[in-house]
Amino acid sequence: MRFSILLVSILLFGCGQNLNEPKTPNAVLPVKETVFEGLNRPWGITFLSEEEALVTEKNGHMVKVDLQTKTKKVIKGFPSDLTDSIGAVHIGDNSGIFEVIKHPDFTENQVIYFSYAAKKPGVGKTTKFVRARLQHDSLADIKTVLVADPYNHINYHYGGGMVIGHDRKLYITVGERLFWEHDEPVLPIAQDVTDKRGKIHRFDLDGGIPEDNPDFGPDAVPSIFALGIRNTQGIAIQPKTNTLWFTEHGTIQGDELNILKPGANYGWPNRTTGRLRSKEYKPPKIEGVEFTPPTWFWHHTVAPTGLCFYTGDEFPTWKNNLFVPGLSRGSLWRFHIEGDTIKNVEELFLDDRVRSRKVAQSPEGKLYLLTDEENGKIIRIKAKPLSE
Template sequence: MMRHALMALLAAVFSAGAAQAAGYRVATVAAGLVHPWSLAFLPDGRLLVTERPGRLRVIEPGANGQPALRSAPVQGVPHVMAQGQAGLFDVLLHPQFVENRLLYLSFAHGTLAANHLRVVRARFDGTRLLDVTPVFTSQPAKQASQHFGGRLAWLPDGTLVLGMGDGNLERTDAQRLHTHLGKLLRINADGSVPRDNPFVATAGARPEIYSRGHRNPQGLVTVGGELYAHEHGSRGGDELNRISPGANYGWPITTGGIDYTYARITPYRSLPGVEPPLLEWTPSVAPAGLAWYDGALFPAWRGSLFVATLKERSVRRVPMSGGAAGVQEVLFQELGERLRDVRAGPDGALYLLTDSADGRVLRVRPK
């Protein structure tokens, strides 16, 4: 017992030292969260954080090093299917949140035998969600509790993009247009279908489809009008992609990975008509959140994508220039924790969510 305590102390000392040497310091904003999945910044400086079991919390960061105040669960969150990878996923504020108080939640809906990715819109009064309205429910129903995707992002025209996983049981559905599985999807803010979606006029296609050939997309961010997404591969083949409407991103007919059984998924890493990834990670890093940093606190990090990873327990900084990815920097491995989300805060700091039953909100600032 004493040996374990000593090792933990040494690890903590090493982590603090590594963070200081790297030119940043990491502080805990809030702890005691159960598998936090996503966070959003309210205009008044508070944070909204989702917990995968189905809770939404309001976090009020403490001043001058004081502990944060964590609210009771926000009332009015719809019932969530919380099992395996399923649960409450993303929270995203409406672009005009200050005026309309609207936000969006994505979550697993249904039962183990028949479930969907659902997105709802609601009005937030500070403690409760009111007028909760479904704006999207994936079709058809799928089985099991894997590969929901769940990430949300706004495009500059005010339309909403969401990532939908392939469900894992029938991976070839990612190539089929009659199903939402394995796609990025685009809807209007009220849930209606934009008239210029690429497959609106295709017979038998789901009109919400924006791009196809995705395995389990869990990172979305818009930069200068361009949409970037990353997704989990199998054993290798994690990808970062720049998204074009109507494009095919390959899964499972092309991939750089192999199956968990070590069997070959496909003989092809590339094919005509399939968009190649901007980056591929093999072995897998298990990419989770995705953020764009252009803040003032870290000038050297400006113009970079940040990729939170679960398996590698890091954040990958990907400098971007002219749409091309530069040499990556691996950050925050000294924390030794699975990192579910990364966000650039309005204060110029970087915020991280740790993925555990005792998860934390972390803030990264210059030392």
């Protein structure tokens, strides 16, 4: 693997510049600017306009924030089966509200999609995906897209990622929900096509099942698009190729970037670039299965989350690059990709790490970062001219 040495570095429209050299008008430095704070561990964001956005708080609410007035409003009418996530047991408890995205025709229909940890008293929790209409500051016409049953009492690995592809289909990610591998059934959850967990699912925008979904057999869950997933939280569309990329959490190392392919099996728990938590566990041999290797993996733990392809103009040399935040050590990564090939990798802001859940872009192409903190922030990554 080749890592570029990172910034504090200077972007000179394609080449680095020595600080001792004369400055040019085009030389810029990426800097952070906090534009909103007071969010309770924010997870997802979708912009309604350049100044207004919906934000999900893992340990709080879905809120509408105004970046200009620095105010927020709680969205009313959230489903009542949301887990009791405020004051979660500890930082590793993933229960709460996850992603929120807009329908491609949101301006006309005001439809949004969101995911969260749903509870069933006495039974447990699971990942739930919902479609609703945003009516001013309230939710209306709420319809369930997927309940990833069975429910259980484990507080981890819900997944919850969502994206709408170039094909106008809804792609959603469901984690396998286990913490220890020795708790796997005989056929591991992520390898069982009759189980909704540990999969990436594909739906029509109205919640129906696309006719061209992969065929995993007569007993398979019909919405399954790919399997062998441990815990995917982020999924995004590549602008030039319309390819879907997703992040994957390993256990002890094993964090990955993958390209989504129909019918692919990404191997968990039979294949991993890291190590299993349960040292004594041996995954069963599954005959006739071809596992898809990751496009990229890290040798250390990153815990990659909500990724974003940048298409703005503020940083011309970053055009169409992929940005991946990490929970572990508060890292932020930039990937230069050509087609399906990762050419260069750079870790940003080595001197200013912050545990981060999501990178997002505004309608005008500004780049933002959500920090996973009790006083969660929306941070803008902006270009500072070196001539200043």
